[in-house]
Amino acid sequence: MNIKAVIFDMDGVITETSEMHYEAWRTLAEKLGIPFSKEENELLKGISRRDSLLKILELGHQVDRYDEIALDELMTEKNCHYLTRIGQYTKEQLNPGIYDFMLALKTHQIKIAVASASKSAPFLIDALGLRDLVDYIVDPTTVPGKPEPDIFLNAANYFNLKPHECIGVEDAKAGVEAIKKAGMFCIAIGDANILKEADLILDSTESLSLDTLKSL
Ligand code: BG6
Ligand code: MG
Numbered sequence: 001m002n003i004k005a006v007i008f009d010m011d012g013v014i015t016e017t018s019e020m021h022y023e024a025w026r027t028l029a030e031k032l033g034i035p036f037s038k039e040e041n042e043l044l045k046g047i048s049r050r051d052s053l054l055k056i057l058e059l060g061h062q063v064d065r066y067d068e069i070a071l072d073e074l075m076t077e078k079n080c081h082y083l084t085r086i087g088q089y090t091k092e093q094l095n096p097g098i099y100d101f102m103l104a105l106k107t108h109q110i111k112i113a114v115a116s117a118s119k120s121a122p123f124l125i126d127a128l129g130l131r132d133l134v135d136y137i138v139d140p141t142t143v144p145g146k147p148e149p150d151i152f153l154n155a156a157n158y159f160n161l162k163p164h165e166c167i168g169v170e171d172a173k174a175g176v177e178a179i180k181k182a183g184m185f186c187i188a189i190g191d192a193n194i195l196k197e198a199d200l201i202l203d204s205t206e207s208l209s210l211d212t213l214k215s216l
Contacts, residue, residue: 001185001216004165006105007155009046010116012171013189013205015093015128017086017118018045024081025056028074034060046172048117048145049075079119086120091129097206102133104210111135113155115168117145135159146174149182156182167213170198185216 011017022041029036034056044052053075057063066074091099105112113136114121121137136158143150156166168179171189176198179186187208188198195201200216202208 001213002165003110003167003185003213003216004161005111005113005156005159005167006213007113007115007152007166007168007179007184009168009170009172009175010114010121010124011118012045013095013169014098014114014130015089015095015124017124020082020085021052023085024078025052027081028078029056029060032057032060032062032074034062046117046146046170046174046178048140049079049119051145053078083120086124086127089124089127094128094130095205097204097208099130099133101205101208101210102130106133108210111159111161113138113158115151115155116140117151146172147177147181149178152179152182152184156184169208170195173197187212 008014018041021044022038025041026036036056036059040059044055053071054063057066102112112134114125114134115138117140119140125131125134125137136155138151138154140151143154152168153163156163163183166184167187168184169187169189170176170179173194176186176188176195180197186198188195188201189205192201
């Protein structure tokens with residue numbers, strides 16, 4: 001395989017934020033009187049802020065109670081809880097092996113993009129000390145969300161590359177689906193039962209290396 005770009009999901013791949021998203025959503029859900037468990041939080045991985053809120057409101061049979069302005073207020077409230085939690089992030093919160101892998105990609109002139117549903121991606125990429133390594137961050141407000149392929153195709157187009165020249169790295173089912181729909185090779189990090197559509201499944205980001213890419 002002649003790989004020219006690696007397109008990373010952020011939450012759960014570059015850094016671990018799902019506990020922070022969970023705590024922020026749970027704080028809001030509690031206020032609304034909606035029970036919200038960790039199992040239900042799993043369904044929100046890779047999903048946009050708005051779709052996550054709608055799923056939580058569905059759980060509480062409350063979707064019809066809110067108009068667009070009220071939905072916006074609830075999303076802002078959740079995001080404030082979330083930003084307070086990630087405000088302390090530094091390179092200490094980088095997932096294992098990510099920095100070395102990105103550095104090796106850079107050394108071999110392989111492009112690096114971030115395709116995250118999160119509007120906080122630029123903030124976290126700075127906080128984690130990756131700004132000089134990442135060539136492009138897709139603006140998630142300009143493309144349909146995962147599992148649609150657009151966010152990954154946007155990154156490939158930015159580099160003028162064909163999908164088969166790119167690898168996507170994901171930890172969520174919706175993200176794996178998006179990468180496969182984009183026609184890219186997919187490396188998944190996590191549970192093989194959940195991420196079985198991926199081309200290669202690794203237990204940890206620690207196993208990401210140039211040798212892994214060369215062996216494909
Ligand atoms: C994804 C996370 O990366 O970003 C989701 O997996 C999150 O849990 C989504 O809802 C949107 O994030 P944000 O920061 O824009 O609310
Ligand atoms: Mg993720």
